[in-house]
Amino acid sequence: MIKLYGFAVSNYYNMVKFALLEKGVEFAEVAAMPSQESDYKSKSPMGKVPCIETDKGFLSETNVILDCLEESVPSPALLPKDAFARAKVREVMKVLELYIELPARRHYGELFFGGPRNQAAFEEAKPVLENGVKALTQLCSMKPFLCGEFSLADIVAAHTFIYAAPVCQAIYGWDVIGAIPGMKAAIDAANARPAGAKVLADQQAALAAMQAQNKG
Ligand SMILES: N[C@@H](CCC(=O)N[C@@H](CS)C(=O)NCC(=O)O)C(=O)O
Structure with a gap:
């Protein structure tokens, strides 16, 4: 199951959460704050929120995560076909x-x-x-x-x-x-x-x- 790291005040976090909910993807929210500590940076290299954990590894940067979701879960579509x-x-x-x-x-x-x-x-x-x-x-x-x-x-x-x-x-x-x-x-x-x-x-x-x- 996808894990979404971050906190609900973060607008970037909420963009990814919105897309996951729209697509009906099962996910777990994991509380995390931005951090320059090596443990968090091993997940999100710039230390920013959000990042996601998938069975293939971690991914950060909101627009990249949104693109990955769209490609891996194409329906319901959040981008046009053309x-x-x-x-x-x-x-x-x-x-x-x-x-x-x-x-x-x-x-x-x-x-x-x-x-x-x-x-x-x-x-x-x-x-x-x-x-x-x-x-x-x-x-x-x-x-x-x-x-x-x-x-x-x-x-x-x-x-x-x-x-x-x-x-x-x-x-x-x-x-x-x-x-x-x-x-x-x-x-x-x-x-x-x-x-x-x-x-x-x-x-x-x-x-x-x-x-x-x-x-x-
Ligand atoms: N480029 C990043 C920006 C994310 C971002 O700035 N998140 C804020 C929280 S809303 C954060 O982690 N701020 C701490 C920092 O900039 O070090 C993305 O698209 O995900």
Whole structure:
């Protein structure tokens, strides 16, 4: 049985969990935090969350894990059959990661962990995010999901904006989801799926527990 290592506050972890649930794959969740200790790095070489353990070994990097799942469990499909259409979904996933997730993540310390204002990030991240928003507006049909049928792009979007949206609101006073026509409805529809709702409920419970622990 596949083991999924990580924790339910991690948005990358939740992308993999969402895909596993959508595909009806049996898996076990193994609690793990990012770590530079050699034991964890023997499983996930960059020390990041998530990684999975399969009967063939460990695998890290979320988009790689998602691709491996899609190839090893093709049904129900989370990518279109046509090669070009598949690539278009991956193009959207790449934009979400490089130009929404990563610049927004530069503010996580300030927003979620009480760190100081990252002035360099404040100036540098916004233009990257704005370009990302334009690219997504251009690329996504939103009919009704990002690339038409429900796909990995919707899973990645739901769990990218889950933290990028509060970051943009708090740091820039900017409704980043509202800036992309159709994005809110597509994310709401993804989160309303049984798999999406389960992942979101677990994420919210884990986040509340983490916040309570940090206060106490
Ligand atoms: N490129 C990695 C990024 C995963 C990632 O950044 N995970 C976070 C938790 S949400 C983490 O492990 N952070 C600790 C670190 O960056 O050292 C992936 O796609 O899986």
